[in-house]
Amino acid sequence: MNIDSIYNGIVLDHITAGKSMQIYHDLELDKLDCSVAIIKNVKSNKLGRKDIIKIDQEYSVNLDVLGYIDPDITVSIIRDGETIEKKKVELPERLVNILICKNPRCITTTEQGIDHVFKLANREKRTYRCIYCEEDQQTVS
Template identity: 45%
Template sequence: MLTINSIKNGIVIDHIKPGHGIKIYKYLKLDEADFPTALIMNAVSRKNVEKDIIKIENVMDLNLAVLGFLDPNITINIIKDEKIKEKIQLKLPEEVENVIECKNPRCVTSVEKYVPHKFKLVDAEAGEYKCEYCDEIYKINTL
Protein backbone atom coordinates (compact mmCIF):
# COMPACT_ATOMS: atom_id res chain seq x y z
CA MET A 1 0.00 0.00 0.00
CA LEU A 2 1.16 3.50 -0.84
CA THR A 3 1.69 5.88 2.08
CA ILE A 4 1.62 9.64 1.67
CA ASN A 5 2.42 11.51 4.87
CA SER A 6 0.09 14.17 6.21
CA ILE A 7 0.89 17.79 5.55
CA LYS A 8 1.56 20.34 8.28
CA ASN A 9 0.13 23.47 6.64
CA GLY A 10 -1.49 23.63 3.25
CA ILE A 11 -4.40 22.39 1.19
CA VAL A 12 -5.88 19.00 0.35
CA ILE A 13 -8.15 18.83 -2.68
CA ASP A 14 -10.21 15.69 -2.14
CA HIS A 15 -12.95 13.72 -3.92
CA ILE A 16 -11.74 14.57 -7.42
CA LYS A 17 -13.31 12.42 -10.12
CA PRO A 18 -10.87 9.56 -10.92
CA GLY A 19 -8.49 10.52 -13.72
CA HIS A 20 -9.27 14.26 -13.49
CA GLY A 21 -6.68 15.05 -10.83
CA ILE A 22 -3.98 15.63 -13.43
CA LYS A 23 -6.14 18.26 -15.19
CA ILE A 24 -6.57 20.17 -11.92
CA TYR A 25 -2.91 19.66 -11.02
CA LYS A 26 -1.86 21.26 -14.32
CA TYR A 27 -4.48 24.03 -14.08
CA LEU A 28 -3.01 25.01 -10.69
CA LYS A 29 0.49 24.79 -12.27
CA LEU A 30 1.62 22.50 -9.48
CA ASP A 31 3.98 20.80 -11.94
CA GLU A 32 5.99 24.05 -11.76
CA ALA A 33 5.76 24.45 -7.96
CA ASP A 34 8.84 24.84 -5.78
CA PHE A 35 7.08 23.37 -2.72
CA PRO A 36 6.01 19.77 -1.96
CA THR A 37 2.90 18.50 -3.75
CA ALA A 38 1.37 15.08 -4.25
CA LEU A 39 -1.09 13.85 -6.88
CA ILE A 40 -2.72 10.60 -5.85
CA MET A 41 -4.75 8.94 -8.56
CA ASN A 42 -7.38 6.21 -8.23
CA ALA A 43 -7.20 6.10 -4.43
CA VAL A 44 -9.90 4.06 -2.73
CA SER A 45 -12.03 6.07 -0.32
CA ARG A 46 -13.85 4.87 2.78
CA LYS A 47 -16.96 4.53 0.63
CA ASN A 48 -15.02 2.06 -1.55
CA VAL A 49 -15.12 4.48 -4.47
CA GLU A 50 -12.08 5.56 -6.44
CA LYS A 51 -11.01 9.21 -6.37
CA ASP A 52 -8.03 11.45 -7.02
CA ILE A 53 -6.47 13.61 -4.31
CA ILE A 54 -4.05 16.55 -4.49
CA LYS A 55 -1.98 17.51 -1.45
CA ILE A 56 -0.22 20.87 -1.38
CA GLU A 57 2.28 21.68 1.37
CA ASN A 58 1.72 25.42 0.95
CA VAL A 59 -1.00 28.02 1.29
CA MET A 60 -2.08 29.43 -2.07
CA ASP A 61 -5.04 31.24 -3.58
CA LEU A 62 -7.49 28.98 -5.36
CA ASN A 63 -10.20 30.07 -7.76
CA LEU A 64 -13.06 28.08 -6.26
CA ALA A 65 -15.40 28.93 -9.14
CA VAL A 66 -13.05 27.38 -11.70
CA LEU A 67 -12.37 24.35 -9.50
CA GLY A 68 -16.13 23.92 -9.00
CA PHE A 69 -16.57 24.10 -12.76
CA LEU A 70 -13.84 21.50 -13.36
CA ASP A 71 -15.33 19.13 -10.77
CA PRO A 72 -18.28 20.21 -8.59
CA ASN A 73 -17.82 17.27 -6.20
CA ILE A 74 -14.43 18.46 -4.93
CA THR A 75 -13.86 19.11 -1.25
CA ILE A 76 -11.13 21.60 -0.26
CA ASN A 77 -9.54 21.00 3.14
CA ILE A 78 -7.44 23.80 4.62
CA ILE A 79 -4.80 22.25 6.89
CA LYS A 80 -3.09 24.02 9.77
CA ASP A 81 -0.81 22.24 12.25
CA GLU A 82 -1.74 18.88 10.63
CA LYS A 83 -5.47 19.37 11.38
CA ILE A 84 -8.37 20.33 9.13
CA LYS A 85 -9.21 23.94 10.00
CA GLU A 86 -11.75 24.52 7.23
CA LYS A 87 -13.65 22.29 4.83
CA ILE A 88 -15.15 23.78 1.66
CA GLN A 89 -17.62 21.79 -0.46
CA LEU A 90 -17.64 23.01 -4.07
CA LYS A 91 -20.51 23.17 -6.53
CA LEU A 92 -21.05 24.39 -10.08
CA PRO A 93 -20.58 28.17 -10.13
CA GLU A 94 -23.45 30.39 -11.25
CA GLU A 95 -21.12 32.20 -13.68
CA VAL A 96 -17.76 31.52 -15.30
CA GLU A 97 -15.63 33.99 -17.19
CA ASN A 98 -12.83 33.03 -19.61
CA VAL A 99 -13.07 29.37 -18.64
CA ILE A 100 -15.20 28.21 -21.57
CA GLU A 101 -14.65 29.62 -25.05
CA CYS A 102 -17.73 30.15 -27.14
CA LYS A 103 -17.43 28.17 -30.37
CA ASN A 104 -20.28 29.96 -32.14
CA PRO A 105 -18.69 31.76 -35.12
CA ARG A 106 -21.44 34.42 -34.98
CA CYS A 107 -20.78 35.24 -31.32
CA VAL A 108 -19.23 38.63 -30.58
CA THR A 109 -16.38 36.83 -28.77
CA SER A 110 -15.33 35.25 -32.08
CA VAL A 111 -14.91 38.64 -33.73
CA GLU A 112 -13.93 40.93 -30.84
CA LYS A 113 -11.02 39.17 -29.12
CA TYR A 114 -11.01 41.57 -26.14
CA VAL A 115 -14.57 40.61 -25.09
CA PRO A 116 -14.48 38.13 -22.19
CA HIS A 117 -16.17 34.76 -22.62
CA LYS A 118 -19.01 34.83 -20.06
CA PHE A 119 -21.31 31.92 -19.34
CA LYS A 120 -24.19 31.54 -16.89
CA LEU A 121 -25.40 28.28 -15.37
CA VAL A 122 -28.85 27.43 -16.74
CA ASP A 123 -29.25 23.81 -15.60
CA ALA A 124 -27.10 22.56 -12.71
CA GLU A 125 -28.35 18.98 -12.95
CA ALA A 126 -27.46 18.72 -16.64
CA GLY A 127 -24.32 20.89 -16.23
CA GLU A 128 -25.44 23.35 -18.90
CA TYR A 129 -24.07 26.86 -19.33
CA LYS A 130 -25.33 29.55 -21.72
CA CYS A 131 -23.17 32.15 -23.45
CA GLU A 132 -24.14 35.59 -22.21
CA TYR A 133 -23.89 37.09 -25.71
CA CYS A 134 -25.27 34.55 -28.17
CA ASP A 135 -27.19 32.08 -25.93
CA GLU A 136 -25.16 29.10 -27.20
CA ILE A 137 -25.53 26.19 -24.73
CA TYR A 138 -22.53 24.16 -23.52
CA LYS A 139 -22.54 21.04 -21.36
CA ILE A 140 -19.61 20.68 -19.02
CA ASN A 141 -19.08 17.00 -19.76
CA THR A 142 -18.69 17.74 -23.49
CA LEU A 143 -15.98 20.41 -23.17
Protein backbone atom coordinates in the same frame (compact mmCIF):
# COMPACT_ATOMS: atom_id res chain seq x y z
CA MET B 1 1.62 3.69 -0.20
CA ASN B 2 2.30 6.53 2.22
CA ILE B 3 2.20 10.22 1.38
CA ASP B 4 3.38 12.61 4.07
CA SER B 5 0.81 14.82 5.77
CA ILE B 6 1.09 18.49 4.98
CA TYR B 7 1.60 21.20 7.61
CA ASN B 8 0.41 24.31 5.76
CA GLY B 9 -1.48 23.88 2.53
CA ILE B 10 -4.52 22.45 0.81
CA VAL B 11 -5.98 19.01 0.22
CA LEU B 12 -8.39 18.45 -2.66
CA ASP B 13 -10.28 15.29 -1.76
CA HIS B 14 -13.11 13.24 -3.31
CA ILE B 15 -11.94 14.01 -6.84
CA THR B 16 -13.69 11.73 -9.30
CA ALA B 17 -11.11 9.07 -10.24
CA GLY B 18 -9.22 10.16 -13.33
CA LYS B 19 -9.81 13.90 -13.06
CA SER B 20 -6.80 14.86 -10.98
CA MET B 21 -4.51 15.53 -13.94
CA GLN B 22 -7.04 17.85 -15.52
CA ILE B 23 -7.33 19.77 -12.24
CA TYR B 24 -3.54 19.87 -11.97
CA HIS B 25 -3.35 21.49 -15.40
CA ASP B 26 -6.38 23.79 -15.15
CA LEU B 27 -5.32 25.16 -11.75
CA GLU B 28 -1.80 25.52 -13.18
CA LEU B 29 -0.35 23.67 -10.23
CA ASP B 30 2.75 22.89 -12.33
CA LYS B 31 3.72 26.54 -11.84
CA LEU B 32 3.83 26.27 -8.03
CA ASP B 33 7.21 26.18 -6.37
CA CYS B 34 6.25 23.58 -3.76
CA SER B 35 5.55 19.88 -3.44
CA VAL B 36 2.31 18.75 -5.05
CA ALA B 37 1.16 15.16 -4.62
CA ILE B 38 -1.30 13.61 -7.07
CA ILE B 39 -2.71 10.40 -5.69
CA LYS B 40 -4.79 8.44 -8.16
CA ASN B 41 -7.28 5.61 -7.75
CA VAL B 42 -7.44 5.69 -3.95
CA LYS B 43 -10.04 3.35 -2.43
CA SER B 44 -13.08 5.30 -1.23
CA ASN B 45 -16.15 4.12 0.67
CA LYS B 46 -18.23 6.87 -0.91
CA LEU B 47 -16.96 6.86 -4.48
CA GLY B 48 -15.38 3.41 -4.90
CA ARG B 49 -12.26 5.08 -6.30
CA LYS B 50 -11.14 8.69 -6.03
CA ASP B 51 -8.18 10.96 -6.65
CA ILE B 52 -6.57 13.30 -4.12
CA ILE B 53 -4.27 16.29 -4.63
CA LYS B 54 -2.14 17.68 -1.81
CA ILE B 55 -0.52 21.09 -2.18
CA ASP B 56 2.21 21.81 0.33
CA GLN B 57 1.78 25.57 0.65
CA GLU B 58 -0.99 28.08 1.28
CA TYR B 59 -2.72 28.68 -2.00
CA SER B 60 -5.83 30.54 -3.08
CA VAL B 61 -7.69 27.86 -5.00
CA ASN B 62 -10.09 28.87 -7.77
CA LEU B 63 -13.28 27.23 -6.53
CA ASP B 64 -15.12 28.08 -9.78
CA VAL B 65 -12.65 26.03 -11.81
CA LEU B 66 -12.94 23.14 -9.35
CA GLY B 67 -16.73 23.33 -9.23
CA TYR B 68 -16.90 23.35 -12.99
CA ILE B 69 -14.62 20.32 -13.42
CA ASP B 70 -15.95 18.28 -10.51
CA PRO B 71 -18.60 19.66 -8.13
CA ASP B 72 -18.15 16.79 -5.64
CA ILE B 73 -14.66 17.84 -4.54
CA THR B 74 -13.93 18.72 -0.92
CA VAL B 75 -11.31 21.39 -0.24
CA SER B 76 -9.53 21.24 3.13
CA ILE B 77 -7.35 24.12 4.29
CA ILE B 78 -4.53 22.93 6.53
CA ARG B 79 -2.70 25.30 8.86
CA ASP B 80 -0.11 24.28 11.48
CA GLY B 81 -0.98 20.67 10.78
CA GLU B 82 -4.69 21.15 11.57
CA THR B 83 -7.67 21.28 9.23
CA ILE B 84 -9.02 24.78 9.84
CA GLU B 85 -11.66 24.85 7.13
CA LYS B 86 -13.47 22.40 4.85
CA LYS B 87 -15.25 23.68 1.77
CA LYS B 88 -17.63 21.82 -0.47
CA VAL B 89 -17.44 23.15 -3.99
CA GLU B 90 -20.46 23.37 -6.25
CA LEU B 91 -21.26 24.10 -9.84
CA PRO B 92 -20.67 27.87 -10.08
CA GLU B 93 -23.47 30.18 -11.26
CA ARG B 94 -21.04 32.10 -13.44
CA LEU B 95 -17.77 31.22 -15.18
CA VAL B 96 -15.35 33.89 -16.30
CA ASN B 97 -12.58 32.90 -18.72
CA ILE B 98 -12.87 29.22 -17.88
CA LEU B 99 -14.94 28.12 -20.88
CA ILE B 100 -14.30 29.53 -24.34
CA CYS B 101 -17.34 30.14 -26.55
CA LYS B 102 -17.24 27.91 -29.63
CA ASN B 103 -19.91 29.77 -31.62
CA PRO B 104 -18.14 31.31 -34.64
CA ARG B 105 -20.83 34.03 -34.76
CA CYS B 106 -20.20 35.18 -31.17
CA ILE B 107 -18.57 38.57 -30.45
CA THR B 108 -16.01 36.75 -28.28
CA THR B 109 -14.38 35.36 -31.43
CA THR B 110 -13.30 38.80 -32.67
CA GLU B 111 -13.24 41.28 -29.79
CA GLN B 112 -9.81 41.61 -28.19
CA GLY B 113 -9.61 41.43 -24.43
CA ILE B 114 -13.26 40.42 -23.95
CA ASP B 115 -14.00 38.15 -20.98
CA HIS B 116 -15.63 34.85 -21.88
CA VAL B 117 -18.57 34.81 -19.47
CA PHE B 118 -20.97 31.90 -19.09
CA LYS B 119 -23.90 31.51 -16.74
CA LEU B 120 -25.30 28.24 -15.46
CA ALA B 121 -28.31 27.38 -17.60
CA ASN B 122 -29.22 23.91 -16.32
CA ARG B 123 -27.76 22.49 -13.13
CA GLU B 124 -28.88 18.91 -13.75
CA LYS B 125 -27.54 18.77 -17.27
CA ARG B 126 -24.51 20.86 -16.24
CA THR B 127 -25.07 23.22 -19.13
CA TYR B 128 -23.59 26.70 -19.36
CA ARG B 129 -24.72 29.50 -21.67
CA CYS B 130 -22.55 32.24 -23.15
CA ILE B 131 -23.98 35.57 -21.94
CA TYR B 132 -23.30 37.19 -25.34
CA CYS B 133 -24.63 34.76 -27.94
CA GLU B 134 -26.56 32.38 -25.59
CA GLU B 135 -25.07 29.26 -27.13
CA ASP B 136 -25.08 26.37 -24.68
CA GLN B 137 -22.02 24.43 -23.74
CA GLN B 138 -21.96 21.22 -21.73
CA THR B 139 -19.40 20.87 -18.95
CA VAL B 140 -16.90 18.04 -19.14
CA SER B 141 -18.43 14.91 -17.64
